[in-house]
Amino acid sequence: MLTILFDGIAYGMLLFVLASGLAVTMGLMNLINLAHGAFAMAGGYVAVALVNKAGWPFAAGLLAAFVVPALLGALMERTLYRHVYAKPHLDQVLFTIGLAFMAVAAVDFAMGTQQVFVQLPRALEGQIDLGGVGIGRYRLLIIILCGLITVALQYALARTLFGARLRAAVDDARTARGLGINVSAVFALTFAVGSGLAGLGGALGAEILGLDPHFPLKFMIYFLIVVAVGGTSSITGPFIAALLLGIGDVAGKYYAPQFGAFAIYTIMIVVLIVRPQGLFTRVAGK
Amino acid sequence: MSALQGVLATAVADHLAARARWRAAELVFWGAALASVFLLPGKHLILAEIAILALFALSLDLILGYAGIVSLGHAAFFGFGAYAAGLLAKHALITEPVLGLLAAGLLAALLGFACAFLVLRGSDLTRLMVTLGVAMMLRELANRLDKLTGGADGLQGITMAPVLGRFSFDITGHTAYVYALAVLFVLFVVARRIVHSPFGLSLMSIRGNPLRAGALGVPVNARLVAIYTVAAGYAGVAGALLTQTTAFCSLDVLSFDRSADLLLVLIIGGTGYLYGGLIGAVVFKLLQDALATLTPQYWQFWIGLILVIIVLVGRERMSGWWHAAVAQGARRLGLRERP
Amino acid sequence: MSAALETVGLVKSFGGIAATSNVSLAVARGARHALIGPNGAGKTTLINQLTGVLTPDAGRVLLEGSDITALSPHRRVRRGLARTFQINQLFADLSPLESVGLAVSERLGRGHDWWRVAGSRSTVDDSIAEILERFHLADVMHERTAHLPYGKQRLLEIALAIACGPSVLLLDEPAAGVPEDERHDILGAVAALPREVTVLFIEHDMDLVFSFAERITVLVNGAVFTEGTPQEIARDERVKAVYLGEEPVHA
Numbered sequence: 001m002l003t004i005l006f007d008g009i010a011y012g013m014l015l016f017v018l019a020s021g022l023a024v025t026m027g028l029m030n031l032i033n034l035a036h037g038a039f040a041m042a043g044g045y046v047a048v049a050l051v052n053k054a055g056w057p058f059a060a061g062l063l064a065a066f067v068v069p070a071l072l073g074a075l076m077e078r079t080l081y082r083h084v085y086a087k088p089h090l091d092q093v094l095f096t097i098g099l100a101f102m103a104v105a106a107v108d109f110a111m112g113t114q115q116v117f118v119q120l121p122r123a124l125e126g127q128i129d130l131g132g133v134g135i136g137r138y139r140l141l142i143i144i145l146c147g148l149i150t151v152a153l154q155y156a157l158a159r160t161l162f163g164a165r166l167r168a169a170v171d172d173a174r175t176a177r178g179l180g181i182n183v184s185a186v187f188a189l190t191f192a193v194g195s196g197l198a199g200l201g202g203a204l205g206a207e208i209l210g211l212d213p214h215f216p217l218k219f220m221i222y223f224l225i226v227v228a229v230g231g232t233s234s235i236t237g238p239f240i241a242a243l244l245l246g247i248g249d250v251a252g253k254y255y256a257p258q259f260g261a262f263a264i265y266t267i268m269i270v271v272l273i274v275r276p277q278g279l280f281t282r283v284a285g286k
Numbered sequence: 287m288s289a290l291q292g293v294l295a296t297a298v299a300d301h302l303a304a305r306a307r308w309r310a311a312e313l314v315f316w317g318a319a320l321a322s323v324f325l326l327p328g329k330h331l332i333l334a335e336i337a338i339l340a341l342f343a344l345s346l347d348l349i350l351g352y353a354g355i356v357s358l359g360h361a362a363f364f365g366f367g368a369y370a371a372g373l374l375a376k377h378a379l380i381t382e383p384v385l386g387l388l389a390a391g392l393l394a395a396l397l398g399f400a401c402a403f404l405v406l407r408g409s410d411l412t413r414l415m416v417t418l419g420v421a422m423m424l425r426e427l428a429n430r431l432d433k434l435t436g437g438a439d440g441l442q443g444i445t446m447a448p449v450l451g452r453f454s455f456d457i458t459g460h461t462a463y464v465y466a467l468a469v470l471f472v473l474f475v476v477a478r479r480i481v482h483s484p485f486g487l488s489l490m491s492i493r494g495n496p497l498r499a500g501a502l503g504v505p506v507n508a509r510l511v512a513i514y515t516v517a518a519g520y521a522g523v524a525g526a527l528l529t530q531t532t533a534f535c536s537l538d539v540l541s542f543d544r545s546a547d548l549l550l551v552l553i554i555g556g557t558g559y560l561y562g563g564l565i566g567a568v569v570f571k572l573l574q575d576a577l578a579t580l581t582p583q584y585w586q587f588w589i590g591l592i593l594v595i596i597v598l599v600g601r602e603r604m605s606g607w608w609h610a611a612v613a614q615g616a617r618r619l620g621l622r623e624r625p
Numbered sequence: 626m627s628a629a630l631e632t633v634g635l636v637k638s639f640g641g642i643a644a645t646s647n648v649s650l651a652v653a654r655g656a657r658h659a660l661i662g663p664n665g666a667g668k669t670t671l672i673n674q675l676t677g678v679l680t681p682d683a684g685r686v687l688l689e690g691s692d693i694t695a696l697s698p699h700r701r702v703r704r705g706l707a708r709t710f711q712i713n714q715l716f717a718d719l720s721p722l723e724s725v726g727l728a729v730s731e732r733l734g735r736g737h738d739w740w741r742v743a744g745s746r747s748t749v750d751d752s753i754a755e756i757l758e759r760f761h762l763a764d765v766m767h768e769r770t771a772h773l774p775y776g777k778q779r780l781l782e783i784a785l786a787i788a789c790g791p792s793v794l795l796l797d798e799p800a801a802g803v804p805e806d807e808r809h810d811i812l813g814a815v816a817a818l819p820r821e822v823t824v825l826f827i828e829h830d831m832d833l834v835f836s837f838a839e840r841i842t843v844l845v846n847g848a849v850f851t852e853g854t855p856q857e858i859a860r861d862e863r864v865k866a867v868y869l870g871e872e873p874v875h876a
């Protein structure tokens with residue numbers, strides 16, 4: 001029971017790190033990015049290549065899983081995404097589905113269809129016993145790492161100059177430019193960090209979520225649930241949503257496997273009926 | 287009323303009526319479709335697939351092209367209709383295809399009616415999520431209820447009676463194609479009536495500017511619910527056609543890829559003039575055929591690339607080129623009427 | 626005599642900024658009533674609450690004595706309340722003919738006809754023709770609205786509201802942005818409305834306000850500052866002070 005809760009939390013935090021970039025681009029920059037999972041997949045495969053094949057240490061692999069997708073994200077943002085910020089949502093949907101499809105097929109071509117795993121260092125395998133509760137070491141690491149990232153993210157958005165710039169740029173790009181803020185650089189950096197975090201999440205999560213070329217499409221709905229249910233007005237909403245989703249999904253699969261993911265979709269739809277703006281959005285006066 | 291106004295009223299009536307008049311190019315289009323029945327007997331299997339896809343795309347055009355609702359889960363209604371028709375036939379409740387089609391269409395329309403209320407709430411993002419979520423939920427449901435649906439193996443053992451008690455489905459796909467084409471044509475004519483009616487005009491106004499539409503007395507939500515229901519029914523009929531003509535139905539009918547491909551089909555042909563889905567279906571299937579022989583496994587890559595290019599070039603600009611090309615072609619053929 | 630349109634204690638704020646504070650206003654039946662006030666006074670916000678685009682935080686809106694606060698915008702239109710927008714809200718892809726046709730079909734209860742081809746009902750067509758002629762739009766009736774010159778678009782903006790057949794008409798700066806020499810088309814059409822139509826209009830051009838209005842309400846910072854006949858308002862030094870503190874630009 002506690003083990004399930006623990007696994008659920010680990011899963012949820014992972015989902016949050018994976019989806020946090022999407023929460024920011026979708027919530028703040030109003031960009032519907034259905035290809036977000038492709039960056040997570042990129043991170044996963046980078047880690048596989050470096051750790052399994054090139055023999056890098058696990059930690060270095062994780063770092064690369066952040067850096068490479070972040071660079072990729074920055075590049076794509078500068079060359080492609082920035083052309084669709086101002087387009088209608090339909091165009092954004094088409095464009096990013098297109099990118100996701102291309103990523104899926106390209107990875108399939110390059111790496112094959114089979115599922116892959118990142119080799120864990122020995123120290124992270126197995127369980128430790130905490131007051132009679134068996135806790136996976138690796139899951140503990142995930143919780144700690146993701147927790148740190150969450151705190152850092154919250155701090156960066158709410159307290160730093162960069163966060164303030166981002167909010168200004170989103171609120172009113174023209175005025176922000178007038179104040180000397182380099183809006184496009186702010187957007188590019190935000191996008192890059194979001195992609196990097198997705199990549200890190202993809203590498204960390206390969207063990208738990210599984211990693212194969214269909215990752216971007218398989219988990220797209222989960223990321224979207226986190227953002228849509230959590231609301232886009234803060235980072236706390238998606239965080240809570242991710243935790244609930246993680247715990248719900250793990251518990252659901254354990255206690256009622258016959259329903260599968262059915263319960264998750266139902267809950268999402270009910271939430272969106274009751275609170276179309278998300279569960280944790282302060283409803284502003286209309 | 288002054289005499290001048292009388293003249294103007296006549297002009298108004300004429301011009302509104304002219305919107306609904308059949309154009310020469312349309313007659314050519316349907317003439318060609320009819321001719322394919324006789325001239326391309328070896329291609330009837332793929333032509334039936336095209337007709338079904340075209341009907342499905344027509345359904346999406348009704349909500350996207352005319353009412354401006356972006357959907358990522360239109361396969362929900364297609365799949366629902368497909369399973370409904372399959373189950374009705376398998377359990378010998380309705381084996382006559384046309385009746386089965388009606389029943390499946392009505393059931394899908396009911397589902398669409400229920401979903402419409404969800405879809406109307408919230409932003410584009412919520413709409414995307416709800417449409418996507420409903421499709422995923424149905425897929426999961428079909429997967430789990432394997433006693434009923436056959437789960438991942440698909441629904442097997444469907445036997446259809448002859449269409450209208452006379453025309454049995456055959457291995458060359460001849461009956462299938464004629465049947466699918468006839469259904470497509472009938473439903474197309476109905477859709478055409480709808481979009482040229484005052485109701486259709488109000489849909490276009492909602493797509494263009496919902497705020498103003500409401501300020502002119504248009505009951506925006508009621509109209510959207512209505513068209514969403516109709517479109518869901520159309521999608522259900524398309525799904526039912528697929529099940530009936532192939533005597534098989536699998537989870538595939540509810541997949542995300544099907545909804546995404548559908549968007550591409552419609553975007554290729556262009557939205558908001560009804561023929562987009564039809565033309566898109568032809569182009570899409572031909573492309574799929576050509577590319578699949580080139581790189582069977584990686585067909586998805588090319589779909590993605592096309593989507594990306596379409597958006598980067600700009601749908602408006604593409605449709606501009608397309609219209610110019612069609613106009614040019616029509617002029618050559620002497621089909622062009624007054625602008 | 627009861628008012629055609631009345632508000633009771635309307636309140637609306639946007640994140641702490643009170644855009645409407647406790648506005649109670651009565652517009653008499655058949656009145657030509659002007660609503661004036663500096664930019665940002667909350668005039669448009671008030672119209673938005675009258676028409677149902679915005680929901681007030683508190684207070685009520687009464688049309689011909691009955692409470693319409695909870696009605697959706699289209700229901701209010703059915704009850705005879707129509708408006709124009711300060712910034713044109715048109716259908717870029719439709720022609721003036723189609724746009725006016727839409728408004729007229731809805732007014733005559735034909736908007737849900739889904740099988741009949743538009744244009745096949747002569748009562749609708751006559752009414753469309755009448756509006757197009759009255760607003761000098763007949764010569765451009767087939768063109769895409771997006772391609773029309775601004776003056777024609779502004780005419781269409783007003784024509785659409787009048788095509789709804791309102792008993793109460795709300796005009797939000799009808800002449801805004803229209804050059805001096807094109808204004809008479811718009812103003813003429815408004816002046817020619819039957820007396821029984823109640824008109825509440827927002828306008829910045831004081832010559833226009835004083836030549837047309839029979840009653841004037843001044844709104845400042847979301848609250849009713851004062852109300853009176855044009856003579857009373859013209860004499861009021863405080864109103865002058867409010868306006869002198871403000872640059873004469875149109876918003």
Ligand SMILES: Nc1ncnc2c1ncn2[C@@H]1O[C@H](COP(=O)(O)OP(=O)(O)O)[C@@H](O)[C@H]1O
Nearest residue numbers: 639642644663664665666667668669670671876
């Ligand atoms: N949708 C909105 N969100 C936030 N503030 C608004 C909104 N609409 C209007 N306001 C604010 O309310 C005040 C009144 O605006 P408005 O009604 O447009 O004034 P007016 O029409 O008299 O020029 C202004 O301070 C404006 O910035």
Ligand SMILES: [Mg+2]
Nearest residue numbers: 668669711876
């Ligand atoms: Mg205003």
